[in-house]
Every structure is written in structure tokens, then in C-alpha cells.
Amino acid sequence: MTRQRTVAIIGGGPGGYESALVAAAAGASVTVIENEAMGGAAVLTDCVPSKALIATSDFMSRFASAGRLGVGFEGAGEDQHAEAHLIQINERILALAQAQSHDIRAQVEGTGVRVCRGAGRVSAPGKVTVESEDGVEEISADVTLIAVGTRPRTMPAAQPDGDRILTWQQIYDLKELPEHLIVVGSGVTGAELAHAYLGLGCAVTLVSSRDRVLPGEDADAALVIENVFRRRGMQVLNRSRAKSAERTDEGVLVTLEDGRTVEGSHVLLAVGSIPQTRGIGLEDAGVEMTESGHIVVDRVSRTSASGVYAAGDCTGVLPLASVAAMQGRLAMAHALGDAVAPLNLRGVCANIFTDPEIATVGYSQADVDEGRVEAKLVTLPLSTNPRAKMRNIRDGFVKLLVRPGSNTIIGGVVVAPQASELIFPIGLAVQNRLTVDQVSSTFSVYPSMTGSITEAARRLHSLDY
Ligand SMILES: Cc1cc2nc3c(=O)[nH]c(=O)nc-3n(C[C@H](O)[C@H](O)[C@H](O)COP(=O)(O)OP(=O)(O)OC[C@H]3O[C@@H](n4cnc5c(N)ncnc54)[C@H](O)[C@@H]3O)c2cc1C
Numbered sequence: 174m175t176r177q178r179t180v181a182i183i184g185g186g187p188g189g190y191e192s193a194l195v196a197a198a199a200g201a202s203v204t205v206i207e208n209e210a211m212g213g214a215a216v217l218t219d220c221v222p223s224k225a226l227i228a229t230s231d232f233m234s235r236f237a238s239a240g241r242l243g244v245g246f247e248g249a250g251e252d253q254h255a256e257a258h259l260i261q262i263n264e265r266i267l268a269l270a271q272a273q274s275h276d277i278r279a280q281v282e283g284t285g286v287r288v289c290r291g292a293g294r295v296s297a298p299g300k301v302t303v304e305s306e307d308g309v310e311e312i313s314a315d316v317t318l319i320a321v322g323t324r325p326r327t328m329p330a331a332q333p334d335g336d337r338i339l340t341w342q343q344i345y346d347l348k349e350l351p352e353h354l355i356v357v358g359s360g361v362t363g364a365e366l367a368h369a370y371l372g373l374g375c376a377v378t379l380v381s382s383r384d385r386v387l388p389g390e391d392a393d394a395a396l397v398i399e400n401v402f403r404r405r406g407m408q409v410l411n412r413s414r415a416k417s418a419e420r421t422d423e424g425v426l427v428t429l430e431d432g433r434t435v436e437g438s439h440v441l442l443a444v445g446s447i448p449q450t451r452g453i454g455l456e457d458a459g460v461e462m463t464e465s466g467h468i469v470v471d472r473v474s475r476t477s478a479s480g481v482y483a484a485g486d487c488t489g490v491l492p493l494a495s496v497a498a499m500q501g502r503l504a505m506a507h508a509l510g511d512a513v514a515p516l517n518l519r520g521v522c523a524n525i526f527t528d529p530e531i532a533t534v535g536y537s538q539a540d541v542d543e544g545r546v547e548a549k550l551v552t553l554p555l556s557t558n559p560r561a562k563m564r565n566i567r568d569g570f571v572k573l574l575v576r577p578g579s580n581t582i583i584g585g586v587v588v589a590p591q592a593s594e595l596i597f598p599i600g601l602a603v604q605n606r607l608t609v610d611q612v613s614s615t616f617s618v619y620p621s622m623t624g625s626i627t628e629a630a631r632r633l634h635s636l637d638y
Contacts, residue, residue: 180316291310
């Protein structure tokens, strides 16, 4: 009889808990070590809470456009408006996150995995040490997976106090809606949360060090979002790098590198993340890391140390919960001898939860413009889509990228309300190398937003190349 393999997983976020499920299904004896709660930052402070906050904000925003669909509110004064009750909103979000964490723990433990509350570190080859309230325990592991995630980066001259100067992990303790929120950083987290608080009724200033918001995203999509932000009253300061944030008697003062200042009631720092990889024995175990502290992994999540794998944000591969989970699954499949196809980042569907949302998959227009891939492309504004007209959707587009010759779809962008729900057919096409003809000959509902996807594919068929 073969000996049961032992697996130790440090970190119970998507990278950790998904790998635990795979390892348990493969018959291994699995321990997950988590120093906060199962679900990780994804569930407790980052992904789940922010999307729940945005759900409330989007709901409120719909009231503002009700008039354009002919809806009025009877029996109230002229200035009737929806109002955000932040205590209730935050209570709901935190309860939802706790419930999700609880469900994950129950699911993981239900497969026989041991969940250990404490801080884990690699103490020797094949050994993981857990420090908890109950003392110190050493666990032997044939396979170790590091999935310790990241924490918010702060700036030396802008230290969060959890009250007025905040990281995104501290906003759910606020008892009152900020009067004027200054968001420093216009990447995905900054843009999403600036949009969320604007929708809740705050005055928002977005401080962006670059030429435009969302610098890493499709330029056309980012332009749509920036225009929408401004139209709705957000102050967007481009080419403005924040140097410091300090408290004043009334609120906060943010000083920019060029000497300008911005006054507000609160400031939210969204200036990136730091991997939590230092001081947990990785250097001594021979795990190669980058200067930034990210763990170097290959496409099946192996590190440079034998028997040690890593998954999720701590690898710096692509900071998404879905990617963390996939890296964790691949690691365990590889380590425990199951069939495994290496990680394919071209198939990752990603979404930015602004309004409209930006969803992307596969190659981007920047890849084409910068010569990394040859493609023909079509951009179809949603303003011509009948369903969009009915729903009073004014902003957005569908963009498809196609490989010349084979006419296979290699990438796409959707900018639309709930684009996260519309990108999947394009993801399916990219992953399975479907041609524009296969997509355009597939029925879409009339009228529907997906009609723009089949229409874009039709246009690409008739594009001579
Ligand atoms: C505001 C925000 C919104 C986001 N929204 C989305 C989204 O909508 N969709 C999406 O796909 N991604 C989103 N992300 C990204 C997503 O949250 C991350 O990609 C995901 O959390 C990565 O999972 P992980 O398992 O690597 O790490 P984490 O979720 O960070 O989990 C790591 C866990 O390890 C624990 N840990 C760390 N060190 C130790 C130790 N030594 N011992 C024991 N435990 C330890 C930590 O406490 C933590 O619980 C968002 C991120 C942010 C910041």
C-alpha cells in the first residue's frame, strides 16, 4: 500500500483553499494554516467586500437615471433622493464576508482537511511550523504550498490611522459617509472604490499619477470610464503624484509632488500591494524571490525549492482571485501526479467593477500596437445596440481581436453595465480558438447586449485583410 501524501498549505485565501480541495480529493492528508480566517483577504477585506459595496452603490445610481426612463417618485419634495446608510451598508458587507468565510471553512473541513489557526512558516525542508495561541507545532509535509497573499502598500508620509487616512481594508469600519473622499491611486482598486463612493453620494477626488485613469487597461475603455467619472462630478487629477497625506483639524490634506494640495474629509490609499513573504523561512528554504518579494514560479506553480509550490498574489503572476485559485489547483494536480495543463493567462477573463464595467480577455490592443501579436480588430459602440437604447445605456463598446488568416478570436473587451457577465462567450471563444464565423453564426437573443458580440464577429468576417 502506498503511503498517504502529506500537504501543508500556508494561507487560506483562494490560492490556498482551492488547492486544499484538490489535494483532499486526490487522497492527501491536508493541513491549511491561516492566521486570520478562511477565504483570505479576498473574502474578508478585498474582493468580496468591495463588490458588495459596489452593488449598493450601483443600486443607488440607478435612481439617479430613473427619470430618463420616465420614472418619477410620487409624493415627495423636489429634492427627493436615495440616501446611503453607511452603518447598515457596512454591517451587511461584513456579515456577508463572514458568512462566505464560514461557508468556505465548512466546505474545506467537510473534505477532511484540517484547518489550523496560526502563523505558518517553512522551518526546514519538508517541515512547516505553526505558531498559534495554543503554542508551536511542527508539521511534516511532502508538499508545501505558499499562498500568503499581499497587504496594502502605504507611503512613508501617508500612514493610515484607520479613521481618516485609510487603506481599502479599513473602509468597512467607517460609521459615516465621507463628505469628501480623496482616493490616491487610479489603478483598478482606486477606480472601483472612487466609483463606489461617488455612487453612494460622496464628493470624490481621484489622484492619478498617470495621463489617464486605469493606466494598465484598454485605452479606449479607460477613456470611457474617465469621461463617465467626470460627467458624474468626480474630480480627476491626472499627472498628479501624491507625496503625503496628513490629518488636519477638519479632515485631511494631501500634498502632491508639484506642491499643490487637496483638502478632503478622508483619504483612501490605493497605491498597490506588498507580498507577505518575508520572515517565513522562504529564503533559507531556497525559494527564489524577486526584489519586490514576489515568489518566482513556473506555469505549474513550482518554486525553485523542491516540494515547495506557491500560488496567488504572493507570486505576482496576475493578482486575481480566479488566477490564485487556478494556480493552487495546478500546483496540487502537479505535485500529486494528476494530469495538468500549464497556466494559460491568455484565457483569463478579468473585470473592473466600475459603471460601466470593463471586462477583458486574451490579447489586448496594446499587444497589437506594440507588435506582440498581429490582429485585425473591430470596435462596436453600444449606442447602436437596441437593448442598450431600451435600457438607456449610453456608454460602452464591444471590441474583438482576430488572428488574420485563421480568423480565430484571440481577445476582446466589453465596456458595459455587467460586462463581467458578457465576457464569458468571448472567453469561451478565445480559450477554444473559435473563429469569427463560428461566433457570428451562433444565435444571440434579440434584443440583447450579446447581439453586439455576434455583430462584431460578423463585421470581422467581412473585413478584408
Ligand atoms: C479591493 C480589491 C478588490 C479585488 N477584487 C477582485 C475581484 O473582483 N475579482 C478578483 O478576481 N480579484 C479581486 N481582487 C484580487 C484578489 O483579492 C486577490 O487576487 C486574491 O485575494 C488572491 O488570493 P490569495 O490566496 O493569493 O491571497 P489572499 O486572499 O490575500 O489570502 C492569503 C491569506 O494568507 C494569510 N496569511 C498570510 N501570511 C500567513 C502566514 N504566515 N501564516 C498563515 N496565514 C498567512 C492571510 O491572512 C490571508 O488570509 C481584489 C483585490 C483588492 C485589493
